[in-house]
Amino acid sequence: MHAETRIRKEGTAWQAELARTYARLDDLLPALGLTAADCGVSAEAAASFPLRVPRGFVARMRHGDPHDPLLRQVLPVTAEHAVVPGFGTDPVGDLDSVRAPGLLQKYAGRALLVTTGACAVHCRYCFRRAFPYPGHSTTPGVLGTALAAIAADDSLQEIILSGGDPLALGNDRLAGIVHALGRIPHVARIRLHTRLPVVLPERIDAELLELLRSAGKPVVTVIHANHASEISAEVISALVRLRPVSAALLNQSVLLRGVNDSVDALTTLSTQLFSAGVLPYYLHQLDRVAGAAHFLVPDDEAIALHAAMAAKLPGYLVPKLVREIAGAEAKTPLGNFGAT
Ligand SMILES: *Cc1c(COP(=O)(O)O)cnc(C)c1O
Numbered sequence: 437m438h439a440e441t442r443i444r445k446e447g448t449a450w451q452a453e454l455a456r457t458y459a460r461l462d463d464l465l466p467a468l469g470l471t472a473a474d475c476g477v478s479a480e481a482a483a484s485f486p487l488r489v490p491r492g493f494v495a496r497m498r499h500g501d502p503h504d505p506l507l508r509q510v511l512p513v514t515a516e517h518a519v520v521p522g523f524g525t526d527p528v529g530d531l532d533s534v535r536a537p538g539l540l541q542k543y544a545g546r547a548l549l550v551t552t553g554a555c556a557v558h559c560r561y562c563f564r565r566a567f568p569y570p571g572h573s574t575t576p577g578v579l580g581t582a583l584a585a586i587a588a589d590d591s592l593q594e595i596i597l598s599g600g601d602p603l604a605l606g607n608d609r610l611a612g613i614v615h616a617l618g619r620i621p622h623v624a625r626i627r628l629h630t631r632l633p634v635v636l637p638e639r640i641d642a643e644l645l646e647l648l649r650s651a652g653k654p655v656v657t658v659i660h661a662n663h664a665s666e667i668s669a670e671v672i673s674a675l676v677r678l679r680p681v682s683a684a685l686l687n688q689s690v691l692l693r694g695v696n697d698s699v700d701a702l703t704t705l706s707t708q709l710f711s712a713g714v715l716p717y718y719l720h721q722l723d724r725v726a727g728a729a730h731f732l733v734p735d736d737e738a739i740a741l742h743a744a745m746a747a748k749l750p751g752y753l754v755p756k757l758v759r760e761i762a763g764a765e766a767k768t769p770l771g772n773f774g775a776t
């Protein structure tokens with residue numbers, strides 16, 4: 437088969453998989469042998485932030501277990517209705533950091549492009565679950581404005597492609613962004629923040645790898661996995677392919693009650709990531725977004741878990757435990773600095 441035809445076919449494979457994501461509780465629950473009554477689901481929560489989960493991710497869940505750590509991350513539940521003081525719609529000050537449509541800057545030397553509002557999975561604890569994407573993402577119409585702002589500011593050495601999920605974009609749109617950044621001389625690094633390699637490993641196809649290889653700048657890839665059960669054989673194979681085209685391959689996690697709030701879950705995640713060629717980067721304390729309060733692990737417990745991890749693992753397998761504080765100069769470490 438002609439190489440180009442083969443690549444196109446692979447491209448449509450991941451898009452077909454994306455189109456098959458579960459979007460209805462009535463489809464998801466029976467597939468897992470569960471009923472609505474088993475798991476406290478909420479149609480109202482699903483209406484405000486829709487259920488979305490790829491089939492391959494569901495296949496890694498334990499059948500019949502309403503407490504499965506992967507299921508808890510994606511299941512709309514009644515606990516989301518709780519109104520908890522301190523939990524709001526813009527927990528990390530995103531809207532105060534907008535420099536141009538779709539371009540957020542909080543820290544020196546690096547800025548973040550909201551490339552799309554789309555994700556392959558909807559994580560219930562997502563700090564951007566209420567983000568007003570229509571006015572604040574780089575749709576093709578406003579991308580030029582964001583790129584012009586980057587080109588005009590030579591302090592911006594690193595651009596982070598975020599979203600949503602930048603790999604939810606098709607390769608044509610993604611290539612347009614990556615190559616435009618590649619042509620800006622002062623941009624020294626391009627970073628991808630993506631959960632697609634974990635939730636839809638089919639996305640890491642030959643065409644994407646070629647695109648990243650041709651970026652013209654080192655690409656730092658930061659994936660997002662929270663539990664070792666997310667790292668299936670298909671995910672490992674996708675990560676092994678991503679590694680040679682990435683200047684660094686890192687993971688960030690969120691500390692989540694009922695998902696990974698044990699020393700065993702966290703250490704197993706780190707060692708499993710390592711076997712896939714990925715180093716842990718950040719373990720985020722939960723961002724206080726409305727609807728996610730039931731995932732909160734108190735700071736003293738988070739610090740104790742992190743210390744227990746450090747007592748069991750080599751230093752390079754211990755992620756930094758951080759919290760994002762609106763207006764701070766960087767993510768803020770917990771523990772040593774007493775930032776509780
Ligand atoms: C988290 C974040 C970054 C990245 O911070 P690092 O510490 O470099 O990983 C950059 N920009 C924004 C707006 C962020 O929220």
Ligand code: SF4
Nearest residue numbers: 555558559562600631
């Ligand atoms: S993949 Fe990331 S941006 Fe998308 S819903 Fe999950 S946490 Fe939010």
